[in-house]
Amino acid sequence: MKKLLLFSLLTGFAFANMQFAKNKECSSCHPAIYAEYKTSQHAKATIFKDPIHGAVYDKHPQYNKLEKYRCGHCHVPTADNLSALLKSHNGVTPDPDNETQNEAVSCAYCHRIEDVKHGVAMNKNMVSLKDKVYFTSKSKPGSSPYHGIETNKSIFENGKMCMGCHSHKSNKKEFQVCATDINNNASKKNCIECHMHKVDGPPSTMSTSKTHTFHGFPGLHGDLTHLSQYVTMNISTKDNNKMFTVVINHDVPHSSTMHPLRSAKLVVTVNSGGSITKMQDRVIAKTIGSKKGGSPVPTAPWLATEIVKNTTIPANTKIAYPYKWDLKSGDVVTATFGYYLVKPKALKKFDLQDNEEATKFRVIRKETFTVQ
Ligand code: HEC
Ligand code: HEC
Ligand code: HEC
Ligand code: HEC
Ligand code: HEC
Structure with a gap:
């Protein structure tokens, strides 16, 4: 007491x-x-x-x-x-x-x-x-x-x-x-290990220590170079080159996005002898909302009562995204994974269509694969 x-x-x-x-x-x-x-x-x-x-x-x-x-x-x-x-x-x-x-x-x-x-x-x-x-x-x-x-x-x-x-x-x-x-x-699982890594230079002008914990707190707004080591990608073909998969290995102890404004996207293209085909984008996000009539629709966070859709990648999970496409030897598959601070569909609601920070696609990883 x-x-x-x-x-x-x-x-x-x-x-x-x-x-x-x-x-x-x-x-x-x-x-x-x-x-x-x-x-x-x-x-x-x-x-x-x-x-x-x-x-x-x-x-x-x-x-x-x-x-x-x-x-x-x-x-x-x-x-x-x-x-x-x-x-x-x-x-x-x-x-x-x-x-x-x-x-x-x-x-x-x-x-x-x-x-x-x-x-x-x-x-x-x-x-x-x-x-x-x-x-x-x-x-x-x-x-x-x-x-x-x-x-x-x-x-x-x-x-x-x-x-x-x-x-x-x-x-x-x-x-x-x-x-x-x-x-x-x-x-x-320690936030500090990934979001406050050690960098060169003493922590104070009076210190003899050679490194200090980085106080730029990397996240979706800034430089994703350091964080990219925890989100890796792997491309492989299947079924005699009639299919391929992009695997995202999200080795992070929290889900791929947490704030309701955010979304992530996997963009994939195939370059076949100079002709580039874009596959359908995979949107990786959680949408919250409330019931209107029978089915739930997206709303602003303060009105939400339930999850409408959730395709975020959970903590420490690998997800395979399959694509059906007839690949030829020499074709190059390019996969790009990144985030938006504000879901493109929500920009207008908040008058942020012209804001560069809000509209920018922030790439954390890009991989290419040449078909054998
Ligand atoms: C193993 C490394 C790792 C650890 C540990 C970690 N994070 Fe992250 N964090 C990431 C990565 C990578 C991203 C980029 C987004 C993603 O794909 O998860 C991220 C993104 C974030 C973001 C921005 C996400 C958004 O939606 O804007 C916040 C906030 C965050 N982490 C907070 C935390 C907190 C708090 C902890 C501890 C409880 C933590 N993180 C632990 C790697 C880590
Ligand atoms: C007059 C110089 C001076 C000022 C001003 C100062 N500090 Fe410090 N601080 C030091 C010294 C010296 C140390 C001891 C460790 C070292 O040598 O780096 C220290 C250590 C620290 C530590 C512990 C670091 C450890 O070793 O783990 C923290 C936290 C800290 N300071 C925060 C602050 C904050 C917050 C402010 C501003 C509100 C501040 N300091 C202003 C000189 C200063
Ligand atoms: C979001 C919270 C947060 C903010 C803001 C923050 N710190 Fe820290 N700081 C920490 C944590 C967590 C650590 C690492 C754990 C530890 O060493 O105690 C740390 C470590 C330090 C250290 C020891 C660094 C080392 O590696 O030896 C100093 C000195 C320090 N902070 C000073 C500051 C000063 C000065 C500011 C503002 C310019 C600041 N901090 C802002 C959370 C914060
Ligand atoms: C006093 C509250 C507070 C504490 C404590 C705090 N944060 Fe934050 N943090 C915030 C807020 C608020 C934001 C969002 C700021 C914004 O974008 O307007 C944020 C944003 C972040 C982001 C996202 C940066 C980006 O680029 O999008 C990361 C990563 C993060 N914090 C990590 C940490 C870590 C690691 C600690 C502990 C060492 C910590 N925070 C402690 C309030 C806090
Ligand atoms: C319990 C603490 C907390 C409270 C209360 C809070 N926030 Fe935050 N906010 C955060 C943290 C932590 C982040 C960073 C999360 C991330 O990046 O995933 C954040 C991020 C944000 C962002 C994203 C900013 C950016 O630049 O991308 C917006 C927008 C936001 N908050 C709005 C609000 C509003 C509006 C309120 C009040 C009605 C509010 N928040 C209350 C903790 C809080």
Whole structure:
């Protein structure tokens, strides 16, 4: 009991307004990490810096009917008026002139997450009240002239600290619109291993260490080079060259896309003596929606009550996509697998047809195969 009381005195639920050091304050001693971080979606998670998040919020009933920004829990957790942003009907919505809202998912916020508590609609981050003490996974961290350092292996070593925001989210209809659903039996299941790999250069200007964990958090927005090692492809022929299959080996402990806006696509062509034939595209995505009349139709995430269709590739799964085509010796099959941040069919609904980021096809892997 005493221990529980102490814990609650030292940590605050993320929705109380708290003070956090600014990202800029870390740049002088951690220049490499700061530069990487600035390119990441964590630094751009606000409606001002992420036009896709802005476009969805713009159409959302939380903005249009309720004057609230529940998104702030995860997109601007260091706002100095967070509790007002989370409440309905008080006229408080995101403000581009509020500096603390522009900090997005900040350095100090992440490094003050003491624990993650399970929640039904979404998880909660328990944030330490010690405003200049930062958590690390290292048993013997160095010391800093600017801040304290505390070891917190239980959530910083295994990626559990990511799960306050990345675990799951339900809408008002109690339908889970997204979930990471990690495969606990996977040999590689630590978010940090794949999304914060080691790169050259010391973690601080005062460190003798030669490498640090990359803070660009690679994902669908950015450079997919590092992540591509976990999504491989293999092309082979069958039935005397009357058929071929493209196998995608998705060696990732979560499904191929998790956010309801996303979709993936497998594009395959056959080049026969210079004449190129495009096979039918395979769309790999999850569509959510609700029943209209008898059958379910796609809707915006906030109206969804069920899964309409799901062709995403589950965690750590190989899927074979067959194609019926009469191949000749010397024909070249090319397969390209990649993602869209916003499903092409949803672009118009969010007025994102002309947004380059939203419309770009992001290739993670391309393979060719010459028929024997
Ligand atoms: C005056 C220099 C200075 C500033 C400013 C500074 N740090 Fe540090 N920080 C250090 C030093 C020195 C270490 C010890 C480890 C090392 O040598 O890299 C360290 C270590 C850390 C660690 C633990 C790293 C480990 O070894 O696992 C974290 C986390 C951290 N800093 C976060 C921050 C954040 C967040 C900010 C900005 C709010 C910040 N630091 C600002 C100098 C600084
Ligand atoms: C529980 C935490 C959480 C809450 C609350 C939350 N989000 Fe997010 N949001 C995330 C995470 C994590 C991602 C990244 C997911 C991914 O890339 O698969 C994300 C990504 C997004 C994206 C995609 C952005 C892009 O650039 O592609 C949009 C759009 C978005 N959220 C809109 C919203 C809106 C609107 C709200 C509030 C109505 C909201 N989110 C509330 C955690 C949250
Ligand atoms: C999304 C959460 C998140 C954000 C944002 C974040 N970090 Fe980290 N940081 C981590 C995790 C997780 C680790 C790796 C585990 C560990 O070493 O504790 C880490 C590691 C570090 C380390 C030790 C690196 C090493 O390899 O020795 C330093 C220093 C650090 N962060 C500083 C910063 C600074 C400065 C910023 C902002 C410019 C920042 N972090 C932003 C989660 C975050
Ligand atoms: C074995 C490597 C690996 C591990 C471990 C891993 N991921 Fe991923 N992650 C990927 C790859 C590869 C992609 C690219 C999309 C795909 O095909 O899965 C990705 C994509 C993502 C995306 C963007 C997806 C989208 O829809 O926008 C998010 C967010 C993400 N991972 C979060 C996590 C979190 C949180 C964890 C830990 C619970 C984690 N990942 C563990 C490899 C990994
Ligand atoms: C405070 C909430 C929060 C925490 C903690 C957090 N994230 Fe995120 N993360 C987000 C939000 C919000 C987004 C989406 C931002 C956007 O696109 O607007 C995101 C996006 C991402 C993406 C997608 C990037 C892309 O290019 O599409 C990856 C990968 C990711 N996070 C990995 C991690 C990992 C790994 C950790 C733990 C070390 C972590 N996150 C911790 C809130 C968080």
